[in-house]
Amino acid sequence: MLVWSRSGRIGAWLLFSLLFGVIYVLPVAVIAIASFAGQWNGVLPSHLTFAHYARAVHSSLSAELRVSLITGVMASAVALVVGTWAALALRKIYGASRLVLDIVFFIPSAVPSVSVGLGLLVAFSRPPILLNGTIAMVVVAHFVLTSAFTYGNVSAGLARLGPEFEQMAESLGARPGYRLRHVTLPLITPYLIAAFSLSFALSMGELGATMMVYPPGWRTLPVGIFALADRGDIFESATLTVLLACATLAVLVGLSYIPTRAASRR
Amino acid sequence: MAPGAVIDDVRSAVRAGSSWSSPKLGSGIGFEDVTVSYGKLVVLASLSLTIEPGEIMALIGPSGSAKTTALRAVAGFVRPASGRIRIGERDVTDLPPHARDIGMVVQNYALFPHMRVEDNVAFGLRARREAKEAVKQRVAECLRMVGMSAYTQRYPRELSGGQQQRVAIARALAVRPRVLLLDEPLSALDAQIRHSMLQELARLHEAMPSLTVLYVTHDQTEALTLADRIAIMRDGRLVASGPSQALYREPPTRFAAEFLGRANLLPVTLEAADAGDGLARVRLGEISLLVKARPGLSVGRDCLLCIRPHGIAMRPGGRPSNELTGVVRAMQWQGDLHSVTLETQGVLIRMICAPLRDPPSLGVRFPIHFAAEDATLIPEDA
Ligand SMILES: Nc1ncnc2c1ncn2[C@@H]1O[C@H](COP(=O)(O)OP(=O)(O)OP(=O)(O)O)[C@@H](O)[C@H]1O
Numbered sequence A: 001m002l003v004w005s006r007s008g009r010i011g012a013w014l015l016f017s018l019l020f021g022v023i024y025v026l027p028v029a030v031i032a033i034a035s036f037a038g039q040w041n042g043v044l045p046s047h048l049t050f051a052h053y054a055r056a057v058h059s060s061l062s063a064e065l066r067v068s069l070i071t072g073v074m075a076s077a078v079a080l081v082v083g084t085w086a087a088l089a090l091r092k093i094y095g096a097s098r099l100v101l102d103i104v105f106f107i108p109s110a111v112p113s114v115s116v117g118l119g120l121l122v123a124f125s126r127p128p129i130l131l132n133g134t135i136a137m138v139v140v141a142h143f144v145l146t147s148a149f150t151y152g153n154v155s156a157g158l159a160r161l162g163p164e165f166e167q168m169a170e171s172l173g174a175r176p177g178y179r180l181r182h183v184t185l186p187l188i189t190p191y192l193i194a195a196f197s198l199s200f201a202l203s204m205g206e207l208g209a210t211m212m213v214y215p216p217g218w219r220t221l222p223v224g225i226f227a228l229a230d231r232g233d234i235f236e237s238a239t240l241t242v243l244l245a246c247a248t249l250a251v252l253v254g255l256s257y258i259p260t261r262a263a264s265r266r
Numbered sequence B: 001m002a003p004g005a006v007i008d009d010v011r012s013a014v015r016a017g018s019s020w021s022s023p024k025l026g027s028g029i030g031f032e033d034v035t036v037s038y039g040k041l042v043v044l045a046s047l048s049l050t051i052e053p054g055e056i057m058a059l060i061g062p063s064g065s066a067k068t069t070a071l072r073a074v075a076g077f078v079r080p081a082s083g084r085i086r087i088g089e090r091d092v093t094d095l096p097p098h099a100r101d102i103g104m105v106v107q108n109y110a111l112f113p114h115m116r117v118e119d120n121v122a123f124g125l126r127a128r129r130e131a132k133e134a135v136k137q138r139v140a141e142c143l144r145m146v147g148m149s150a151y152t153q154r155y156p157r158e159l160s161g162g163q164q165q166r167v168a169i170a171r172a173l174a175v176r177p178r179v180l181l182l183d184e185p186l187s188a189l190d191a192q193i194r195h196s197m198l199q200e201l202a203r204l205h206e207a208m209p210s211l212t213v214l215y216v217t218h219d220q221t222e223a224l225t226l227a228d229r230i231a232i233m234r235d236g237r238l239v240a241s242g243p244s245q246a247l248y249r250e251p252p253t254r255f256a257a258e259f260l261g262r263a264n265l266l267p268v269t270l271e272a273a274d275a276g277d278g279l280a281r282v283r284l285g286e287i288s289l290l291v292k293a294r295p296g297l298s299v300g301r302d303c304l305l306c307i308r309p310h311g312i313a314m315r316p317g318g319r320p321s322n323e324l325t326g327v328v329r330a331m332q333w334q335g336d337l338h339s340v341t342l343e344t345q346g347v348l349i350r351m352i353c354a355p356l357r358d359p360p361s362l363g364v365r366f367p368i369h370f371a372a373e374d375a376t377l378i379p380e381d382a
């Protein structure tokens, strides 16, 4: 922080803590507390209970969580493959054409996700491509919304990698496929993991587009949470939110433990 | 491991009938009128140069003179705008790098950071799908060759610069390349290690006499120590090339003389183009000197007389010898030698000699000598 006097520094930290507390910690804390609340009439809730959790486990939660996880993994895997492929294919393109391509890639993340869902619904509800009411439609929606981030992440990794290792591999007789598998991809593994993690997290929390396209029997957890909150079951929707966050975090933490020998390079 | 032990290993490996010496005899490198440009900017202008099989050719020149560009054209990483590149009998101009059969070592080594030393060295062999057992044997052989057998399990980041360098050389040689391309391989090392690596490179080549080497450097000592022939680049053009000693002793241009070692360049006028015995007579100020003749220069023409600092001595040596009288203007002791600057006939001359027990003081006059055969004429650059 660019404040040097002692009192100034303390003031800056106080301001920062206050903002961080109000904007970031408070809503999360409220949700966490609400998930244990039996009643909430005063400043703090009363009748703390595990009942919501008990009910959540026995309700449709496990099905919805499974749907969310499967959708998230599938969409992120496809986004990772396509985003990596696009980043590799476009890395030698510079200047204005690159800018245009980048923008095209990022448009889906710039418009409301509801609109993306609507667009998919309209586009794929008639021949030749009929995806309306299929699970694939949900995966496609999540893919469209997250692929820009995988593309961006992998592009950044490739830009940092530089050409020297790949050229050395080539000089040693490695064909392009061998070079990709044994040099390029291993060296950008940290970026691939980051890309997958990001799109997985985005997918787990996705609501807008999913609302538009999900078929019966393929309801994701965020849709369930929204339905509960809409009905006024605030405490139970808070419970599901906490569980969703825990599941997502668990996967992300797991991903961060994938050993990457390239991570400690040089 | 002592370098001597390494080389003994190599020799015994060769004697044992192993495949150290490349089976692909006769792979020289040919640049035929090669031009490389980036957009409109021509960085390498119609380079024509032949490197004979088994030869070490040093490509030297100041920074930005397109040495690396020329080397990368051989490797296939830059495409010539025109001209052809040959490796052995093959025209490789249109081949991708992986099909060119080269070995390469670059300034920062570019060892694969995610692979252990042995996997780095094995990389090229595995990429060629060689049999597991053969790969293992060859990797061990190459690492022994560069004295790195004890480090097979390390990652590159766990090695010193000199050790990384050895691994990089082993990796390049493991695939038995037709030609070895070295781009300033020693410039990241400190002076002492550089010197011993230089000797080791020379020994490696001794053990593999059929290996053709293109050695890019801007260090004239490296070039003179290692190379059979030297090519000098300037601003993307080849300005001189020839056997190292000849180029050093008889530089064709002022640039070559100054770039390859230190030189006294004295302004003289040609008095007699042929003074017998392959000598010529020139005038420096008021005195007349006998120097090596150079065909193609006409009498009365202004030239430069090139004399290397250690070609000048305090006692006459060689026949015929010239004598000048100089006034000491500067004196420098550099440990194992003395550098003396004298003024004579209005010009400064530097001489280098063994440390003087009784060095002359500034302003003293004394005679100096140089042999006619150590003095060569250079036409004054246009
Ligand atoms: N990718 C590139 N695009 C444009 N110009 C380039 C490119 N690569 C090199 N050049 C130019 O080509 C010229 C020759 O570069 P090169 O790297 O071959 O020089 P060099 O002799 O190896 O120099 P050094 O001793 O500094 O390594 C330089 O003027 C450089 O600016």
Ligand SMILES: [Mg+2]
Binding pocket: B067, B068, B069
């Ligand atoms: Mg260079």
